[in-house]
Amino acid sequence: MTDTEPLLQVRNLETQFHTDEGIVRAVDGVSFDVYPGETVCIVGESGSGKTVTIESITRILQMPPGEIVGGEVIFDGIDLTTASEKEIRRIRGDRISHVFQNPQGSLNPVYTVGAQIREAIQANRDVGKKAAREQAIELLDEVGIPEAGARIDDYPHEFSGGMRQRVVIAIALAGEPDLLLADEPTTALDVTIEAQIIDLLLRLQEERDMAIVFVTHDLGVVAEIADRVVVMYASKVMEQGHVHEIFDRPAHPYTRALLDCLPGPDGVTPIEGTLPNPLDHPDGCRFAARCEYAIEPCFVGEHPSLLPADGDEDHLVSCLLYRDGHDESVIDREPRRADPFAVGDDT
Numbered sequence: 105m106t107d108t109e110p111l112l113q114v115r116n117l118e119t120q121f122h123t124d125e126g127i128v129r130a131v132d133g134v135s136f137d138v139y140p141g142e143t144v145c146i147v148g149e150s151g152s153g154k155t156v157t158i159e160s161i162t163r164i165l166q167m168p169p170g171e172i173v174g175g176e177v178i179f180d181g182i183d184l185t186t187a188s189e190k191e192i193r194r195i196r197g198d199r200i201s202h203v204f205q206n207p208q209g210s211l212n213p214v215y216t217v218g219a220q221i222r223e224a225i226q227a228n229r230d231v232g233k234k235a236a237r238e239q240a241i242e243l244l245d246e247v248g249i250p251e252a253g254a255r256i257d258d259y260p261h262e263f264s265g266g267m268r269q270r271v272v273i274a275i276a277l278a279g280e281p282d283l284l285l286a287d288e289p290t291t292a293l294d295v296t297i298e299a300q301i302i303d304l305l306l307r308l309q310e311e312r313d314m315a316i317v318f319v320t321h322d323l324g325v326v327a328e329i330a331d332r333v334v335v336m337y338a339s340k341v342m343e344q345g346h347v348h349e350i351f352d353r354p355a356h357p358y359t360r361a362l363l364d365c366l367p368g369p370d371g372v373t374p375i376e377g378t379l380p381n382p383l384d385h386p387d388g389c390r391f392a393a394r395c396e397y398a399i400e401p402c403f404v405g406e407h408p409s410l411l412p413a414d415g416d417e418d419h420l421v422s423c424l425l426y427r428d429g430h431d432e433s434v435i436d437r438e439p440r441r442a443d444p445f446a447v448g449d450d451t
Contacts, residue, residue: 110137111180111283111315112161118174119160126383130156132339133175135410138283143309143316145326145347147362148336151379154319157336158285160185161317162196179283198228201276205288207268210275211260217244217271218256224278243274248304266297270304277308284309287319302329323366327351335359338380338390340407345419355413355421357397389424397425 119131131153138144146154159165161177161184177184179200184192204210212220221240225231231239237256244252247270260268269289276284286305290298306329309316320326326333330347335356343356354360364373377394380386386393392402402424410420411427 108139110178111140112138112317113176113178114157114161115178116175117157117160117172117177117185119156119165119170119172122169122171123383128382129339129385130170130382131160132385134336134339134341135175136334136341136344138315138317140282140315141309141313142331143306143318143329144332144334145318145320145330146334146336147320147323147326148342149321149375149379151338151382152336153339154336155287158202158287158317158319161285162200162202163192164196164202197224197281198279199281200283200285201279201281203269203272203276203284203286203289205291207265207272207292208260210272211268213260216257216259217263221256221271221275221278224275228279239278240274243277244271246277246308247271247274248300249274264297266293266300269293269297269301273301273304273308277312280312281314283315283317285317285319288321289318290320290322290325298325305329323362335362338385339382340390341410341420341422342391343413343419343421343423344410345413345416349414349416349419353414355419355426356391356423357395358391361394361396389422399424 115135117131117134118129121128121130134153134157136144146157148154156165160172163172163184172185175185179195182191182195184195211217218237218240221243222233222236225236225239241252241256244256249255249267249270260271263271290301293301302325305316308314318329326347333344333347333350334341335343335350335358337358342358343350343354350359351363354363361375365375366372375394380390380393386403388401388403388405389395389398389408392398395402408422408424408427410422413419413421413426
C-alpha cells in the first residue's frame with residue numbers, strides 16, 4: 105500500500121470470554137494494519153466483534169472474563185498483548201486514546217469537565233495544575249466548545265450530548281495520541297451533531313497527523329471518512345481493502361449484502377437471518393447460512409482464509425469463490441442461493 109511502515113499491526117488476534125454457558129470467541133484470528141495519518145473503518149452488524157477488537161488493542165476489556173489467547177498487536181514495534189502493565193499504561197491514553205459511543209458514560213458526573221481534562225493531561229505530561237488548566241482550556245477551544253475559559257468549571261450535565269462528546273474528544277487528545285480508537289462515537293447523537301463530530305475528528309486528524317480506527321455500522325459514515333475498510337462478521341474478517349474497492353467492487357457476499365441495506369431507488373434489501381451463535385460457530389464460512397452465493401463446500405471445514413480479490417494484494421477477501429484464483433468480483437456473479445448445494449462449476 106505504501107512505503108511507510110504501519111503504525112499498528114494486528115496479527116491473528118484472538119480474544120475469548122469465559123461464560124457460564126461456555127467460551128465465546130469474540131475475536132477469532134483478526135488481522136489488519138493501520139498506517140500513520142490514515143482512517144481505518146471497522147464495519148459489520150452488532151455482535152460481529154468490532155468493539156472487542158479495539159478494546160483488545162489496548163487491553164481495556166474486562167479480564168476476566170475476557171482473555172486475549174492468541175495473536176499480536178504491534179504498535180510502533182511493541183507487542184501490546186505481552187507488554188507489562190506499566191508499559192501498556194504508558195501507551196494507553198498517551199500515544200493511543202479511546203473515544204466511546206456514550207459520552208455521558210465516559211464522564212464522571214461529580215467532577216467538572218476541566219478537572220477531568222486536567223487529570224488526563226497530568227497523567228501524561230509533567231505539568232503543574234495551573235499549566236494543565238490552561239492546556240485544558242486550549243483543548244476545549246480546539247474541539248469547538250464556545251467560551252471555553254468560562255465553561256471549564258461546568259459539570260457534564262450542563263452540556264448537551266454533542267458538547268459532551270467534544271469534551272470526551274478533548275480528554276482523548278490530552279496525551280497528543282498517534283492513534284485514536286473511536287468506537288461508534290456518533291451513535292448516540294442526532295444526524296446534525298453527528299456530522300459536526302465527524303468533521304471535528306477529520307480536522308483534528310489532519311492538524312495532528314493522527315491515525316484513526318473508527319468502529320461503525322453506518323456505511324454512509326464509512327464512505328465519507330475511510331481510507332481503508334475492514335468488514336467483520338461473527339468474529340472474523342470477511343474483507344478488507346481501500347474504501348473505493350469495498351464500495352465499487354465488493355468481493356465478499358456479506359459486504360455486498362451490507363451495501364444492499366443502504367437506502368436506494370429500489371428501497372432497502374435486508375439481510376435475511378441472524379448471526380450464528382458465538383458459543384458454537386458453524387463449520388465452514390460463518391456467513392454461509394445467510395449467503396446467496398453459498399455452495400456445498402462453504403458449509404464444511406475451516407472458515408476460508410483471506411485471499412487477494414481482483415488480483416490485488418491490498419484487497420483481501422475470505423471467500424471460497426476466490427480459492428481457485430478467480431478474479432471477478434461478487435458483483436459479476438449470479439447468486440446461487442436458489443440452489444445452495446449446487447456442485448461443480450461455481451464460477
